[in-house]
Amino acid sequence: MPTGPFGSPSSTADAASAAALLAEAREGCEARLAELARRARAWRPGPEGEALAYALVTPGKRVRAALVLAGYRAAGGRAPGIGGVMAAVETVHAYSLVHDDLPCMDDDDLRRGRPTTHRAFDVPTATRAGYLLVPVAALALAEGAAELGLDAGTTGALAAELFTAGGITGMVGGQWLDLEAEGRPATLEGLGAIHRGKTGALIEAACVLGGLAAGAPAERLTALRRYGADVGVAYQVADDVLDATGTSAELGKTAGRDAALAKSTYVALLGVEGAAAEAARLADRAVEHLHAARVEADALRSLAGYIVGRTS
Numbered sequence: 001m002p003t004g005p006f007g008s009p010s011s012t013a014d015a016a017s018a019a020a021l022l023a024e025a026r027e028g029c030e031a032r033l034a035e036l037a038r039r040a041r042a043w044r045p046g047p048e049g050e051a052l053a054y055a056l057v058t059p060g061k062r063v064r065a066a067l068v069l070a071g072y073r074a075a076g077g078r079a080p081g082i083g084g085v086m087a088a089v090e091t092v093h094a095y096s097l098v099h100d101d102l103p104c105m106d107d108d109d110l111r112r113g114r115p116t117t118h119r120a121f122d123v124p125t126a127t128r129a130g131y132l133l134v135p136v137a138a139l140a141l142a143e144g145a146a147e148l149g150l151d152a153g154t155t156g157a158l159a160a161e162l163f164t165a166g167g168i169t170g171m172v173g174g175q176w177l178d179l180e181a182e183g184r185p186a187t188l189e190g191l192g193a194i195h196r197g198k199t200g201a202l203i204e205a206a207c208v209l210g211g212l213a214a215g216a217p218a219e220r221l222t223a224l225r226r227y228g229a230d231v232g233v234a235y236q237v238a239d240d241v242l243d244a245t246g247t248s249a250e251l252g253k254t255a256g257r258d259a260a261l262a263k264s265t266y267v268a269l270l271g272v273e274g275a276a277a278e279a280a281r282l283a284d285r286a287v288e289h290l291h292a293a294r295v296e297a298d299a300l301r302s303l304a305g306y307i308v309g310r311t312s
Contacts, residue, residue, distance in 0.1 A: 018066075018306035021299055025066035029086040033057055036087065036136055044132070051121045051129035052136065055094045058112050063235070063307065064089045064206040070299040071210025071224050074290070084144015085158065085213055088137045089206050092166045095133035096202070098126055100175065137162070148213055158212055165205035174198025178264075186264030192233065194264070199239070200232025207231075207300075223293030227300060230286035235307050237279040240265040241272055242312070279308040 037053035044052060065086035072082045101108040101116040102123060109119050118126035141162060145155040164170055174197025181194060207228030211221045244267045266275040283304040290297040 014302040014305045015309075017299060017302035021070060021303065022062060022066050022306070025062045025069050025086060028069065028080070028083040029062065029065045029090055030057075032083055032087040032140065033090060036091070036140060040132075040136065047121055047125045048128055048132065051117055051125045052132055054120055055098050055117050055129055055133060056091065056136070058094060058097070058114070060090070060093075060112055061310075061312075062086075062090060063303070064093055064203060066303055067203060067206040067228065067231075067300075068210040068213075070303055071207040071228075072214045073210075073299060074224070074296045075211045075214035075216035075220055077210070077214030079148055081144055081147030081149075082210070082213055084140055084147055085209055086144075088141035088144060088162060089202065089209065091133055091137035091140055092162060092171075093202060095130050095137070096166070096171055096175075098130035098133065102127065102130075105175070105179065134163075134166070137166075145213075150213065154212060154215070158209055161205050161208050161212065165201040170197050170201030170205075172197075174201065181264045184264070186269065188269060191264050191266060191269065195233050195236040196229065199236040200229060203232035203235055204228030219293055220295055223289050223295045226289035227286045227295075227304075230282045230289070231304050231307055234279045234282035234286065234304070237266045237275050237282065238308050238310065240267045241275050241279065242310075243267075244272055276308075283308045 033056045037056040040052035040056065041049040043049060068086045068089055069082060072085075097111055098117045100106055101111055102118055108116055110116065114120075116126075117129060121129075138159065141158060142155065145158060150158070166172070168176075174194050177190075177194040178198050181190065204225060205228070207224040208221060211224045216224070243265070266278060269275075270278060286304050287297055287301045290300060
């Protein structure tokens with residue numbers, strides 16, 4: 001990738017910082033996800049409960065959880081109750097993956113190194129499980145907010161942020177645009193609109209949720225939102241590069257699906273090197289938003305570097 005903050009001598013330290021933050025985020029939310037999975041089996045005995053549990057405990061990098069944690073810390077938060085907010089974001093992400101993999105969407109068989117939910121169960125069960133993950137996320141968020149001692153207004157703001165990102169003006173709307181764009185020529189502007197919704201909205205929300213939970217003032221929240229918006233699109237650009245250059249074993253999902261589905265991608269428009277340069281440019285700009293608002297940026301900078309430099 002082009003040089004920038006991520007090609008500097010500090011990049012090794014940033015990589016170590018990102019690895020430590022991701023490990024902490026996994027520890028902070030995965031026990032909660034496992035407990036939600038246990039409860040889901042009791043709420044919905046049978047295949048639906050098992051599919052809910054399967055989706056909740058699917059292994060993952062937990063980048064979104066780490067962004068919640070980093071945003072929370074950047075705004076001065078320190079309480080362990082932020083794990084509930086991280087689990088809520090990861091649950092919404094799990095819902096999106098279950099539906100994204102369905103035959104009517106990307107029709108994929110492999111996700112995070114194991115069969116997709118509709119392959120492990122069946123399409124109707126996976127479809128219902130995806131919908132049911134949304135109220136599970138609401139429960140995780142409410143429990144996390146209560147543990148943090150947040151008032152009703154702040155809890156409502158957290159919920160509005162999370163579920164707007166997961167809805168028609170965010171993730172769902174982006175997926176809709178993505179399906180409509182298959183097999184059609186795309187512009188950078190059109191591609192940006194797709195991925196600001198499909199991928200970027202939840203990543204942006206993760207950063208803002210951390211700030212909200214810590215009681216960040218408006219200027220700091222704006223900086224976190226701008227950082228999240230840019231790093232969210234950078235994440236998708238890097239994904240496009242990985243889909244074109246990685247293997248299924250490296251990615252934990254089927255490589256080359258974008259080309260097979262004739263999807264509009266940054267690689268198709270810019271080439272591999274051009275897309276990699278665009279990812280780095282967006283990550284650099286994301287960090288500049290934090291510096292401009294004097295937000296403590298070390299952890300968020302390390303995560304931006306990880307997002308554009310990862311291999312899976």
